[in-house]
């Protein structure tokens with residue numbers, strides 16, 4: 475398995491193009507199942523999860539064609555892909571795929587809405603918590619689906635067509651909102667989603683569905699009203715920039731005392747994150763091309779953070795902010811309210827010299843003057859990138875293991891950081907020695 479080696483201490487200075495958002499791209503790809511026309515997506519990041527979703531859709535019968543590079547927001551390397559679901563021959567999403575990527579469950583709603591049946595492996599627990607999908611299933615039942623859990627699979631069917639329903643989500647869930655939003659577009663009658671997630675990635679999906687002919691009101695609010703239509707058509711759609719990738723590089727710039735411009739991202743998508751950066755003494759300003767992040771003072775100031783559904787502070791930025799706060803002046807308190815086990819980075823940061831104590835869902839971070847490089851590893855995507863951030867500011871060498879987590883969500887991470895002066899390299903796993911023919 476590949477590793478990443480970082481020698482810390484160099485301030486990041488330069489520009490970084492931000493890729494299309496993984497968490498917007500995955501549901502958009504699943505939305506291709508809703509129509510027999512081609513859906514063409516631009517600014518798609520090239521990531522392991524995107525390849526997994528492409529493979530999942532292909533085994534359902536979607537044919538995919540790539541359009542090469544350079545069709546993104548003008549700054550990234552975004553690819554274009556056309557997805558044609560006119561020949562679906564398999565309604566099963568198998569365990570082998572779903573277990574590697576939970577977002578696979580997003581095919582459930584579209585398959586059921588268009589074909590009246592779907593069989594999707596139940597995603598298991600994952601490193602950051604139990605992550606049930608009860609809200610998805612309950613809402614589909616309200617829309618007339620019959621659901622049976624058997625042999626580790628969700629078997630869902632509907633007698634004729636899903637019907638509209640008034641759905642009150644008990645909890646704000648990004649995945650459930652997306653799955654049910656897609657289903658409701660082809661249901662008979664009106665569906666109301668109350669307490670819906672309003673993350674920018676949910677809005678991106680809703681705007682694309684509108685471009686495909688869906689009737690959706692309330693985009694950007696926590697109440698979505700969808701009038702079902704008989705069919706959707708194809709469209710061309712460009713994926714929004716990844717606000718979490720941008721936030722991660724912002725934290726890296728801040729911890730190293732750097733000055734970077736993040737290209738292609740809009741400040742309003744990062745409002746709650748920027749507010750916290752400002753409180754910590756980091757200046758974030760809008761530029762014509764994106765945002766500029768610069769540390770103003772000598773040291774970062776300790777702050778308190780609580781994760782919340784959008785527009786609150788995103789759970790997907792919690793680990794990166796914590797890494798940055800390990801070097802703050804004074805203490806910080808981080809409280810995680812979305813996932814129950816999202817502190818796997820803490821023991822690894824501690825190995826680098828950070829002072830962090832976890833009590834239940836809160837972590838107290840006492841800022842230290844410096845971190846030391848070490849060998850570290852993490853068990854999820856954002857935890858792994860938090861170790862990269864810490865390593866960029868640590869004295870000496872850090873080796874990060876299990877780089878495949880980073881490859882799931884960060885496109886060309888080493889290249890983007892190295893272009894801003896970071897001393898970072900990927901160490902490829904050793905290939906078996908070649909046997910020369912005699």
Ligand code: UD1
Pocket residue numbers: 497498500576577603604605606607608609610611645646647648649650671675789790812813814
């Ligand atoms: C999505 C993102 C993930 C991000 C998360 C929170 C994708 C592919 N993934 O995940 O990166 O960390 O949003 O912003 O976009 N819950 C239930 N029952 C359900 C569904 C969720 O209890 O049926 C709970 C979860 O356990 C969690 C909370 O609701 O505590 C939020 O989960 P959710 O928003 O659904 O996260 P994901 O959609 O899985």
